[in-house]
Amino acid sequence: MKLKGWKDVNPGAVCTEAGSALQFKTGSWRAAYRPRWIEENCIQCLFCWAYCPDMAVNVKDGKMTGFNYDYCKGCGICALECPGKKGNKAIVMEEEGK
Amino acid sequence: MARKSGRIAAVTGNEAVAEALRQVNPDVSSAYPITPATDIMQRFTSFVSNGKVKTEMILVESEHSAMSGCIGASAAGGRVMTATSSQGLALMWEELFIASGNRLPIVMSLVNRALSAPLNIHGDHSDGMGARDCGWIQLWSENAQEAYDNTIQAFRIAEHMDIRLPVMVCMDGFIISHSIERIEYMEDDAVSKFVGEYKQLNPLLDLGHPVSYGPLILPDYYMEYRKAHDDVMSKVPGIVLNTANDFEKISGRKYGLFEAYRLDDAEIGLVILNSAAGTSKDVIDSFREKGIKAGLLKPRLFRPFPYEEIGNALKNLKAVCVLDRADAFGGSYGPLFIDIASSLYPYKDKPLLVNKIYGLGGRDYMPSHAELVLNELVEVAKTGKVKMIKEYIAVRE
Numbered sequence: 001m002k003l004k005g006w007k008d009v010n011p012g013a014v015c016t017e018a019g020s021a022l023q024f025k026t027g028s029w030r031a032a033y034r035p036r037w038i039e040e041n042c043i044q045c046l047f048c049w050a051y052c053p054d055m056a057v058n059v060k061d062g063k064m065t066g067f068n069y070d071y072c073k074g075c076g077i078c079a080l081e082c083p084g085k086k087g088n089k090a091i092v093m094e095e096e097g098k
Numbered sequence: 099m100a101r102k103s104g105r106i107a108a109v110t111g112n113e114a115v116a117e118a119l120r121q122v123n124p125d126v127s128s129a130y131p132i133t134p135a136t137d138i139m140q141r142f143t144s145f146v147s148n149g150k151v152k153t154e155m156i157l158v159e160s161e162h163s164a165m166s167g168c169i170g171a172s173a174a175g176g177r178v179m180t181a182t183s184s185q186g187l188a189l190m191w192e193e194l195f196i197a198s199g200n201r202l203p204i205v206m207s208l209v210n211r212a213l214s215a216p217l218n219i220h221g222d223h224s225d226g227m228g229a230r231d232c233g234w235i236q237l238w239s240e241n242a243q244e245a246y247d248n249t250i251q252a253f254r255i256a257e258h259m260d261i262r263l264p265v266m267v268c269m270d271g272f273i274i275s276h277s278i279e280r281i282e283y284m285e286d287d288a289v290s291k292f293v294g295e296y297k298q299l300n301p302l303l304d305l306g307h308p309v310s311y312g313p314l315i316l317p318d319y320y321m322e323y324r325k326a327h328d329d330v331m332s333k334v335p336g337i338v339l340n341t342a343n344d345f346e347k348i349s350g351r352k353y354g355l356f357e358a359y360r361l362d363d364a365e366i367g368l369v370i371l372n373s374a375a376g377t378s379k380d381v382i383d384s385f386r387e388k389g390i391k392a393g394l395l396k397p398r399l400f401r402p403f404p405y406e407e408i409g410n411a412l413k414n415l416k417a418v419c420v421l422d423r424a425d426a427f428g429g430s431y432g433p434l435f436i437d438i439a440s441s442l443y444p445y446k447d448k449p450l451l452v453n454k455i456y457g458l459g460g461r462d463y464m465p466s467h468a469e470l471v472l473n474e475l476v477e478v479a480k481t482g483k484v485k486m487i488k489e490y491i492a493v494r495e
Contacts, residue, residue: 003318006325011262012201013323014300015310 026054031074033093037066042090048078104282104349111242111274114281115181115207115267116141118249120151121289124205125176125296128156128167132186133219134271135209139181161186165193165204172202173311175301177253179204183271184211184225191229197264198233199327200311201299203256204264206234207249210372210423211271212459220460221271223371223424226400227433233327235265235334236401238371240357242279245269247351248398250284253293254341260333262299268400270373272460288348331402338399355404357396358411360386364393366475367412367449369438370421371397374456374463378421381468392472397434409441415449416479419471423457431488450478453488467491 010016035048035056044064049057056072058065074093082091109117116138119127127146129139146155154176156167164180172178182190187208197204208229212222226236237252239245245267252265269275284292300309315323335355342353359379361367368378375396385392395411397403412418420439422432430436435453442448454471457463470491478484 004322006322006329009319009322009326011299011326011330012199012311013313013315013319014200015313016300016307018308 025070027056027068027070027072030069030072030096031076032096033074033076034069034072034096035067035074035076035078035091036094037064038088038090038092041085041088043083043085045083047081047083048091051077051081053077104284107281107283108278109242109281110137110276110278111245111269112137112209112276113141114242114246114283115249115269116145117283118246118289119179119207120145121284121286122177122179122250122253122293123151123290124153124179126154126156126168126171126178127180128158128164128171128178129180130158130161130164130182130186132161132183134211134221134275135181135183135186135207137275138207138209142181161189162193165190165197168204168206169193169197169200169202172197172204173200173301174303175298177257177296178202179206179253181207181209183209184213184219187225187229188213191232194229194232194234194264196312199323201262201327201330202264203253203262205249205252205256206264206266207245208266208268209271209275210268218459219271221273221275221373221423222458222460223268223422223433224458226266226268227424227426229266230401230433233263233331234401235261235263236399237265237267237338238398238400239267239269239274240372240375240396241274242269242277243281243351244398245274246281246283247345247349247353250289250292251338251341251345251353254344255334255337257293257297258337258341259297259299261330261337263330263334268372273373282349282351284349292345292348334402335399335404335407353398355397355399355407356411357394357398359394359396361393361395361411363391365391365416366472366479367393367395367415367418368421368468368471369395369397369412369418369434371400371423371434374421374423377463377465378468381465381472385472390472390476392475403437403441405437405441408438409443409445412438412442413445413448417452417475418449419452419454419475421454421456421471423455425455425458435488450482450484451487452478452484455488455490456492461492463492
């Protein structure tokens with residue numbers, strides 16, 4: 001996204017466009033860990049989608065389909081809340097770069 | 099346009115400002131009482147209670163909340179005003195920056211009073227000077243008439259679509275706020291026509307166009323917003339002058355960025371704000387009668403400071419004394435002196451400058467003080483020598 005110059009910014013930094021947070025990619029830097037989805041352990045409870053403080057969980061037709069890392073800061077809440085299947089987590093946190 | 103002669107009244111500065119606010123009839127006011135500004139809002143709330151204005155009056159528990167209320171109401175899309183003094187302004191400190199940074203055209207009457215400690219309720223400019231760099235426009239007023247006129251003009255300046263910034267209108271606590279003077283009021287319809295219908299910009303209450311105020315602006319954009327604010331400040335003097343021209347047409351009273359009193363051919367001069375300028379002008383007259391070419395400059399638009407215009411008005415004098423009713427405890431000079439010195443900096447030939455700190459905490463400023471200073475300037479102009487740049491006057495050793 002091209003950054004605007006001072007002549008083009010809105011007076012008083014007022015946001016006049018709804019949903020403009022979409023343009024702000026919070027995942028441009030992340031804590032040391034990122035979530036990994038293990039589909040076979042997923043029961044589609046969507047707790048991860050509900051608990052994610054941003055919008056890092058992709059959902060299509062009512063089902064979790066993976067992560068959008070543009071909006072993931074690696075907080076780990078999804079992995080913590082994930083009930084998994086029979087004691088096996090569907091979301092695990094893995095070290096960045098692995 | 100032929101002007102109607104106004105109502106003549108004998109009123110205090112506070113009463114005059116309250117009357118201006120009644121005539122402007124703002125949408126919302128949020129205020130907390132503090133001496134010596136209390137009287138303005140006390141009178142205004144009785145206008146609200148008696149149905150003389152349509153204003154929604156919000157009574158809050160502190161000045162921090164008073165300014166917060168003004169910010170919310172202004173962002174919502176209303177014409178908003180309040181009044182305060184001294185510690186009240188100090189308690190608004192962080193909100194002052196939020197009002198200006200959000201570009202909200204709030205008008206605030208500041209009845210200048212000394213800051214604690216030691217506790218003092220009297221007239222002094224330390225409150226307004228403390229807020230000089232908070233991004234607000236500041237208009238300073240010599241007497242009740244100027245406070246009334248500046249208050250009305252402040253709404254037009256603040257709300258101008260090229261500006262959208264809050265304005266503080268200053269007058270001296272007690273000396274003006276509580277003294278009765280002759281004043282000429284304008285007709286109600288002339289005032290409401292002059293300020294005009296309030297024009298909204300990105301109002302929160304326009305539900306068809308939802309907006310958000312106060313987003314987090316990180317290093318990638320913060321400087322662009324500050325540069326935009328600085329650029330708006332540079333447009334303020336032009337709008338202030340246009341507003342003054344329109345105001346003169348309906349009131350017959352002329353205003354500029356500053357008042358130059360007998361300054362054109364002056365060799366020595368005083369620079370002084372607010373009520374003490376009145377006392378000084380009488381003394382200037384008596385020096386003129388003695389054949390001494392003395393003059394005076396009284397800033398009106400103090401923020402943004404019209405450096406170029408003021409520098410140009412003073413550059414040909416031989417000696418100038420800047421009188422400050424506040425000190426800047428930076429081990430340097432008074433706040434007005436610092437700006438005057440900056441405005442003269444670009445010129446190779448410029449007057450010798452001295453700085454006197456006077457009238458703190460309501461200490462009387464007497465004609466004899468102006469005489470002492472002017473006599474010193476005569477000596478400085480003659481010898482080309484300054485003995486002491488900064489000095490407190492009328493202080494006991």
